[in-house]
Amino acid sequence: MRGRAVRFLAAHPREVLLLALWSLLEAGQTWLLGYALARALDDGFLAGERAVGLGWLAAAAGAVVLAAYGTGQVYRQVAALVEPARDALVRRVVHRALDAPDDAAVSRLTHQVEIARDALAGLILVLRSFVFTAVGALVGLLVLAPALLLVVAPPLAAGLALFAATLRPLARRQERFLAADEAVSAELGRAVGALRDIRAAGAERTVAAAAAGTVDAERAAAESVARWAGVRVLAVSVGGRLPILLLLVTAPWLLRQGVSPGALAGALVYLTQSLLPALQSLVEGLGVTGSRLFVVLRRLLAAPALRPPAVPGAPPDPYAISLKQVTFAYGPHAEPVLDRLDLDVPAGAHLAVTGPSGSGKSTLTALVAGLLAPGAGEVRAVADRVLVPQEAYVFSGTVRENLTYLCPRPPADPDVLAAAERVGAAELVRRAGGLDAALDPGALSAGERQLLALTRAYLAPGRLVLLDEAASELDPAAELHAERAFRARPATTLVVVAHRTAAAARADLVLELDGMEWQLRAGERHRNGTEPRRADGQGPEHRNGADPRQPDGQKPEHPDGRAPWHGKGAEPRQPTRNHEARTPLPQRPSDPALPL
Numbered sequence: 001m002r003g004r005a006v007r008f009l010a011a012h013p014r015e016v017l018l019l020a021l022w023s024l025l026e027a028g029q030t031w032l033l034g035y036a037l038a039r040a041l042d043d044g045f046l047a048g049e050r051a052v053g054l055g056w057l058a059a060a061a062g063a064v065v066l067a068a069y070g071t072g073q074v075y076r077q078v079a080a081l082v083e084p085a086r087d088a089l090v091r092r093v094v095h096r097a098l099d100a101p102d103d104a105a106v107s108r109l110t111h112q113v114e115i116a117r118d119a120l121a122g123l124i125l126v127l128r129s130f131v132f133t134a135v136g137a138l139v140g141l142l143v144l145a146p147a148l149l150l151v152v153a154p155p156l157a158a159g160l161a162l163f164a165a166t167l168r169p170l171a172r173r174q175e176r177f178l179a180a181d182e183a184v185s186a187e188l189g190r191a192v193g194a195l196r197d198i199r200a201a202g203a204e205r206t207v208a209a210a211a212a213g214t215v216d217a218e219r220a221a222a223e224s225v226a227r228w229a230g231v232r233v234l235a236v237s238v239g240g241r242l243p244i245l246l247l248l249v250t251a252p253w254l255l256r257q258g259v260s261p262g263a264l265a266g267a268l269v270y271l272t273q274s275l276l277p278a279l280q281s282l283v284e285g286l287g288v289t290g291s292r293l294f295v296v297l298r299r300l301l302a303a304p305a306l307r308p309p310a311v312p313g314a315p316p317d318p319y320a321i322s323l324k325q326v327t328f329a330y331g332p333h334a335e336p337v338l339d340r341l342d343l344d345v346p347a348g349a350h351l352a353v354t355g356p357s358g359s360g361k362s363t364l365t366a367l368v369a370g371l372l373a374p375g376a377g378e379v380r381a382v383a384d385r386v387l388v389p390q391e392a393y394v395f396s397g398t399v400r401e402n403l404t405y406l407c408p409r410p411p412a413d414p415d416v417l418a419a420a421e422r423v424g425a426a427e428l429v430r431r432a433g434g435l436d437a438a439l440d441p442g443a444l445s446a447g448e449r450q451l452l453a454l455t456r457a458y459l460a461p462g463r464l465v466l467l468d469e470a471a472s473e474l475d476p477a478a479e480l481h482a483e484r485a486f487r488a489r490p491a492t493t494l495v496v497v498a499h500r501t502a503a504a505a506r507a508d509l510v511l512e513l514d515g516m517e518w519q520l521r522a523g524e525r526h527r528n529g530t531e532p533r534r535a536d537g538q539g540p541e542h543r544n545g546a547d548p549r550q551p552d553g554q555k556p557e558h559p560d561g562r563a564p565w566h567g568k569g570a571e572p573r574q575p576t577r578n579h580e581a582r583t584p585l586p587q588r589p590s591d592p593a594l595p596l
Ligand SMILES: Nc1ncnc2c1ncn2[C@@H]1O[C@H](COP(=O)(O)OP(=O)(O)OP(=O)(O)O)[C@@H](O)[C@H]1O
Pocket: 205, 206, 330, 337, 355, 356, 357, 358, 359, 360, 361, 362, 363, 364
């Protein structure tokens, strides 16, 4: 960072030189202010030479006017230095956002670049001002009487050292604050972009809790910055106010050393009118603005961050879902809803999740869908997944818009109608007036809304379909029809959260949740005399060590050596690319061995 600053200044020698020259006026004015007052007293008013005294005061006033003009020029030179720096930053940030777009890019481009520009200008101003003022004042003290320096210099140095010691911790806290600021920006950006889906999935509370968490973290980070900023007050007192006190206390001794009353008054002017304000500005500027600039620049100039991996990450082949020791609780002090859950679902299998109300079924689907992150353990699932919640989301729009809402490219009408037919929504689409008909969500029954949502999920390019009581409002026959459609859907891993035991019986795998207990067993059709067992190898289910065999008796290898619970066929169906899972979807005859 220091190297970059030096290179930047070296690239603008003219602006730097002009800035230094105009700043010399400020140093000269500082020096003259104290010196002229000393002379006005010693050679003028105290010596009975009123005209001489007034003459020195007039010289000091003239210096103030001249310095004011110099300050105007200083601002121009600072702008000439800062604006190119800002342009360079904007270029860099835009390139970075184009190379690796992320949710915080807008925050960096607007908020942080402006912080950097303002902070850089402020920093140059205060640093330059302190250096030239301090030089003017210290030279003035030396010229008036070297003994004055003995009194002033030690506390000034101590104050500066104390201030310097706070810079690094303050910068670290500033960095944390900015990271929290970006997290808020990213979290809220994601939430605003997904409002429809959040509403559809009934995830308002979860999203609000996550947003509140990031806002709280930002507030805590800001408070920490403020606390450290408080230490600066001490530095100003030691470096700027203590010398004034010492000067007054040692005045008799200084006078005995031959320091004139005028020199004493001049020294007081240096301290109160020049050094103290310059130190205050420096501490304010470097302590807050400077560390903020340091942090912002470090972030802005950093190499493009790799995009965070999609959550959850991809499971090992041949699985569509892989959970390892997953624990989740709604809040740090809440009882876990899920406790050390292990679950491997091969691609193409059908998992039923059952359990009493409140046992964590929806929580599990939200974890697999990536809406929630586990407190401990690891959740991995194929990236293209569709979650259909119990509360089906239908919006005011045409039937087609509602059914193809999750399709990146609109499918052809015959494919949409075929999907509706398979899921059992064809009659509803006909009654509604066809694909072009406008839907009034309020006029639909809960079951009708679920049929539309199920058809939408069927058409969506997802290899993993999570039905969270998505057919709960349908009669058993219609639920069976829809489920059969998803089972026949190519390259689909199906997770069905169901209260009805019949739904569980149809699955290849059944996960029963109850309190923090869980049990994984084969579906009815796979229990040919074998005992179910827990996937973690514990519990009575494991006592005979029997594995739920596949229909052909084979036991496929698990990457980590455990026996997975394969459902359909000897080999789990290989994952296919997105477009293969989308329409047109050939009607596949349902597996005659499945009791559907
Ligand atoms: N956003 C939330 N904040 C706090 N607690 C929650 C939240 N969502 C769910 N819970 C609690 O977590 C537990 C599991 O809820 P979850 O909805 O996963 O259960 P479920 O088995 O799907 O229930 P149901 O069958 O009634 O839908 C319940 O005790 C529930 O009250």
